[in-house]
Amino acid sequence: AGTHAGTRTDTHCPYCAFQCGMTLVREDACGEVRYTVAARDFPTNRGGLCRKGWTAADLLSAPDRLTTPLMRDSKDGPLRPASWNEALDRITDAIGRTQREHGPAAVGIFGGGGLTNEKSYMLGKFARVALRTPNIDYNGRFCMASAAAAGMKAFGIDRGLPFPLEDIGRAEVILLVGGNPAESLPVMMQYFEEQKRRGGRLIVVDPRVTPTAALADLHLQITPGTDAALGNALLNSVIRQGYLDLDFIGLRTVGFEQVRRTVGSYWPDRGERITGVPADRINEAARMLGTAGTAMVLTARGPEQQSTGVDNVLSFINLALALGKVGKPFCGFGTLTGQGNGQGGREHGQKADQLPGYRKLDNPEHRAHAASVWGVEEASLPGPGLSACELLAALGREEPGKPGIRVLLVMASNIAVSAPDVAQVRQGLRALDLLVVSDMFLSETAGMADVVLPIAQWAEEEGTMTNLEGRVQLRRRAKPAPDGVRTDLQVIKALADRLGRGAHFTDDAREAFGELRRASSGGLADYSGITWERVAAEDGVFWPCPDEAAGPAGTPRLFLDRFPTPDGRARFSPVGHRPPDEEPDQHYPLYLTTGRVLSQYQSGAQTRRVPALLEAEPEAFVEIHPGMARSFGIRNGDRVRLVTRRGDAVVKARLVTTIRMDTLFVPFHWGGAGCANLLTNAALDPVSRIPEFKVCAVRLEAA
Numbered sequence: 001a002g003t004h005a006g007t008r009t010d011t012h013c014p015y016c017a018f019q020c021g022m023t024l025v026r027e028d029a030c031g032e033v034r035y036t037v038a039a040r041d042f043p044t045n046r047g048g049l050c051r052k053g054w055t056a057a058d059l060l061s062a063p064d065r066l067t068t069p070l071m072r073d074s075k076d077g078p079l080r081p082a083s084w085n086e087a088l089d090r091i092t093d094a095i096g097r098t099q100r101e102h103g104p105a106a107v108g109i110f111g112g113g114g115l116t117n118e119k120s121y122m123l124g125k126f127a128r129v130a131l132r133t134p135n136i137d138y139n140g141r142f143c144m145a146s147a148a149a150a151g152m153k154a155f156g157i158d159r160g161l162p163f164p165l166e167d168i169g170r171a172e173v174i175l176l177v178g179g180n181p182a183e184s185l186p187v188m189m190q191y192f193e194e195q196k197r198r199g200g201r202l203i204v205v206d207p208r209v210t211p212t213a214a215l216a217d218l219h220l221q222i223t224p225g226t227d228a229a230l231g232n233a234l235l236n237s238v239i240r241q242g243y244l245d246l247d248f249i250g251l252r253t254v255g256f257e258q259v260r261r262t263v264g265s266y267w268p269d270r271g272e273r274i275t276g277v278p279a280d281r282i283n284e285a286a287r288m289l290g291t292a293g294t295a296m297v298l299t300a301r302g303p304e305q306q307s308t309g310v311d312n313v314l315s316f317i318n319l320a321l322a323l324g325k326v327g328k329p330f331c332g333f334g335t336l337t338g339q340g341n342g343q344g345g346r347e348h349g350q351k352a353d354q355l356p357g358y359r360k361l362d363n364p365e366h367r368a369h370a371a372s373v374w375g376v377e378e379a380s381l382p383g384p385g386l387s388a389c390e391l392l393a394a395l396g397r398e399e400p401g402k403p404g405i406r407v408l409l410v411m412a413s414n415i416a417v418s419a420p421d422v423a424q425v426r427q428g429l430r431a432l433d434l435l436v437v438s439d440m441f442l443s444e445t446a447g448m449a450d451v452v453l454p455i456a457q458w459a460e461e462e463g464t465m466t467n468l469e470g471r472v473q474l475r476r477r478a479k480p481a482p483d484g485v486r487t488d489l490q491v492i493k494a495l496a497d498r499l500g501r502g503a504h505f506t507d508d509a510r511e512a513f514g515e516l517r518r519a520s521s522g523g524l525a526d527y528s529g530i531t532w533e534r535v536a537a538e539d540g541v542f543w544p545c546p547d548e549a550a551g552p553a554g555t556p557r558l559f560l561d562r563f564p565t566p567d568g569r570a571r572f573s574p575v576g577h578r579p580p581d582e583e584p585d586q587h588y589p590l591y592l593t594t595g596r597v598l599s600q601y602q603s604g605a606q607t608r609r610v611p612a613l614l615e616a617e618p619e620a621f622v623e624i625h626p627g628m629a630r631s632f633g634i635r636n637g638d639r640v641r642l643v644t645r646r647g648d649a650v651v652k653a654r655l656v657t658t659i660r661m662d663t664l665f666v667p668f669h670w671g672g673a674g675c676a677n678l679l680t681n682a683a684l685d686p687v688s689r690i691p692e693f694k695v696c697a698v699r700l701e702a703a
């Protein structure tokens, strides 16, 4: 690795949770420096990259890169260039004034699942030690908070895949619920293809015939918002057909009898009435799972991003446990993480209720451990704060007894596009005393800020990322950041210095990782045995890894002997069907669901700046079944207006026979008039506080 002419640097893709290994090649030609991506034989992606990965180097030469801080002198004034000192002074002056007048909690932080482990850790510490505010949360709350809560409840731990990716290729049957890795984690498809080559079978649950569902042996085209009913009906059928693994249930779980009683009323005909999936398909899926020697159940954002998200996931965990297909090689329950550091980002303290190592802010022992590592009094640490949507709802809004958030720092999130019911969120952002956004580009959120801080991007700094299987891996620096740009860690440290707490902070990623290891020691997500050198030398190390002398890879497979619950057994949880917050009615007669496309990522703040990706998917669209489109006189390519109780969006109609007649699909990667989140519902799951991106009621009109 290095940064000289013609050098190659082994690193990882800047985008999704697969975190494919790639090599960045620096070429000097005719006095110009150019970076290109080359394949790297990393164990997870095995040399493969999707089109986002192959074009990632374009981000390094994007013409609208920010290289100087920007400031707005008045709310209506334009952004103008500013010095770092001016920008940082403006921020800390506003923080000091606001906290003196309104208390520490009036300053909030919104982080991101794309931040490295070191940044996630330092941002959480910054909130609790430098700002002493409880109000920090992040965009992972939008993503898979429900799967995390369900995993904690059932297994005592939340690691997206508790087994290595290679196990997927060897499972006889896989049930994939509400995931479309062919577009969201494209390189992962090689494992599903391997599984098929070995004679395995794939069952996909999705309201659409996605590119992933098209490969399935059995597709269950579910009505949006009915996942728990399907999970229960599948388990009902498993019981009726005699496929329970009673030995496993007796030896390794608790709580099955209550679940047996609950699912007793979800016979497949009733399942069909609720979910729209024919009873014979439910029975066939149960038979495929029940007769397999090895099987996996995987969920993704489909069942998770709902106001019933935790129950939905638990219904499928119940199914996997009842089949005895957890904690054995080539078996298991897993959830497909989406964001680049979606796994690591939720382990080290940028969640409202959490301390590093998956410790809890409301646990006195956990607080004492964090305080001792941080060198502060335990009593000085704030308690749990507002979860993401509740934090956004408090922007600029004061209620009796609630001061609201008046200053917000945003890092690695484009909430003006990605938050549900985004018109409300934008109103909150405008009402703030001060909005600070650090970003590489003038994203939609940065464009609304009072202060914008230009920061280094993925190949310009080093750090660790934890992929979807819990493998901690190293992102190497391939080039210097442009002049005028700082790293997020430097920003955090500079702000802490000005707030008089700088002695507690470092802007060196390796030092931050060393501190993270101590802070996570003894926690569920224990990184204490993972050294920087091991991560670099061993192509990643799986957490938990409490011992430097532990095996070379850490812990790839969890639950083989016991579950990390007090009695070592997994928990069944009885859950019933609860309808989504909104169902179609005479005013809004269709379901709306949202999701991803292959050529864009997240809010598109990066991928919309890559010419090949923008050309492939230039704007938002809505998928409509031709039968439904005909009844509205809509033709392919027409502009249509979608209206929900939150607002309306204008997008291009894409007529497809691959979607249910009663459902519309809009991808969420764009701002502007086609922003999907102008439509979505911020109704929250009561446990995980995840919002309901995946289902609401919508009306279709000609634009």
Ligand code: SF4
Binding pocket: 013, 014, 015, 016, 017, 018, 019, 020, 045, 048, 049, 050, 051, 052, 053, 054, 184, 185, 186, 187, 188
């Ligand atoms: Fe990057 Fe994900 Fe594509 Fe791999 S699958 S190249 S990590 S976007």
